[in-house]
Amino acid sequence: MKPEDRARAAVAYFPAIPAPIQSQAEIVITRAIKRGVNQQLAELEILAEKEQKWARGRGKHAKGRDEAAVHFHGWWTAKLRSLRTKNQEP
Numbered sequence: 805m806k807p808e809d810r811a812r813a814a815v816a817y818f819p820a821i822p823a824p825i826q827s828q829a830e831i832v833i834t835r836a837i838k839r840g841v842n843q844q845l846a847e848l849e850i851l852a853e854k855e856q857k858w859a860r861g862r863g864k865h866a867k868g869r870d871e872a873a874v875h876f877h878g879w880w881t882a883k884l885r886s887l888r889t890k891n892q893e894p
Contacts, residue, residue: 809836842888849884852877 811833815826856877861869 807834807841810834810837828853842891843890845884845891849881852881852884856881858883 810831811830814833815821815829821829856874859870859873859877
């Protein structure tokens with residue numbers, strides 16, 4: 805379900821809102837939903853980056869390096885970043 809659909813449903817739940825204000829309320833609710841989603845995506849992206857750095861290993865010879873984990877967390881970092889940038893306001 806898109807944020808716009810959720811906003812319409814939220815506004816429809818309150819029939820006492822005057823008709824001229826309904827569209828403005830939908831816009832405000834849609835922005836709030838997108839902002840919340842972007843914040844969560846940014847937090848998850850930071851977590852995936854930290855996990856990727858940890859999986860690269862420590863020290864001069866990268867002791868404890870886990871190639872599969874590096875790839876996995878790198879993929880999620882890129883995926884979350886693309887979702888966040890796709891969801892940005894124009």
